[in-house]
Amino acid sequence: MNDLYKKKSRLMIQHWQLYLLLLFPLVNLIIFKYLPILGLQMAFKDFRVNKGMWGSPWVGMKHFMAFFTSPNFWSIIGNTIVLSVYTILASFPLAILLAIGMNELANVRARKTVQFFTYAPYFISTVVLVSMMMQMFDPRIGILTKVLQVFGYRGDNLFGSTSAFRHLYVWSGIWQQTGYNAIIYLAALTSINPELYDAARVDGCSKWQRIWHIDLPGIRPTIIILLILNMGYIMSVGFEKVYLMQNPMNLETSEIISTYVYRIGLINSDFSFSTAVGFFNSIINLVLMLTVNRVAQKLGDTSLW
Secondary structure (H helix, E strand, C coil), X not given: CHHHHHXXXXXXXXXHHHXXXXXXXXXXXXXXXXXXXXXXXXXXXXXXXXXXXXXXXXXXXXXXXXXXXXXXXXHHHHHHHHHHHHHHHHHHHHHXXXXXXXXXXXXXXXXXXXXXXXXXXHHXXXXXXXXXXXXXXXXXCCHHHHHHHHCCCCCCCHHHCHHHHHHHHHHHXXXXXXXXXXXXXXXXXXXXXXXXXXXXXXXXXXXXXXXHXXXXXXXXXXXXXXXXXXXXXXXXXXHHHHHHHCCCCCHHHHCCHHHXXXXXXXXXXXHHHHHHHHHHHHHHHHHHHHHHHHHHHHHCCCCCC
């Protein structure tokens, strides 16, 4: 045991530069990921600024019960789930199809052109994207509103429509992020053995058969891992974009957990209640990720652990 310890110590001293490089991300992880966990105790206290986090009185499950019995509970949960599931169902297959399509392009210039026009929207900030959407769908001067009017659209304010909010959110996100999301699948496709394609051509397989029997099985582990990770964030719809698109007219479908936490916690200064809601949200995400990971283990040999 002592010899093993001395050997490891010598290796650490010998490669101290590598351990020094490891130190910085480790400290960052501890400060910004682990230390904030101490703040979860606010969910079980009536937090008072003058008493601090440690001196505030314990109230147990009071704030959780207040959220569960809130008249907005089911609508907020429903909006969050519908928006997340809609996003996953619409965006997940499209990124895979785009990656396969680019992988099949034999012309290098055409492939680079497609990559440029599909990747570029990802680098547009969310604020700029929502501003562009507001201008394009403006009832009076919006260019897309004018196009829709040609097909019989009445010209109502889409940003004030409860039924249109989810479609605007999801499909604008698909336009912005599909190209970037396809990078991972494209990288997985490049790792497939080229001899499989050569053998398939010799056997007379068509392009569709090569995609079905080589491409999709080749990237299946990547698809499963990303699906598990996405399911872990199903209750954590992005706050920034929803908040920017939100207004009193579409609040019925646009109020989700993250915007509710912001409004209650920061605007109304009810820090304990908002912490309880956020904690509940994290627990649901964890349970969903563990469940999907377990199902993936049962159905195949690919999982997070």
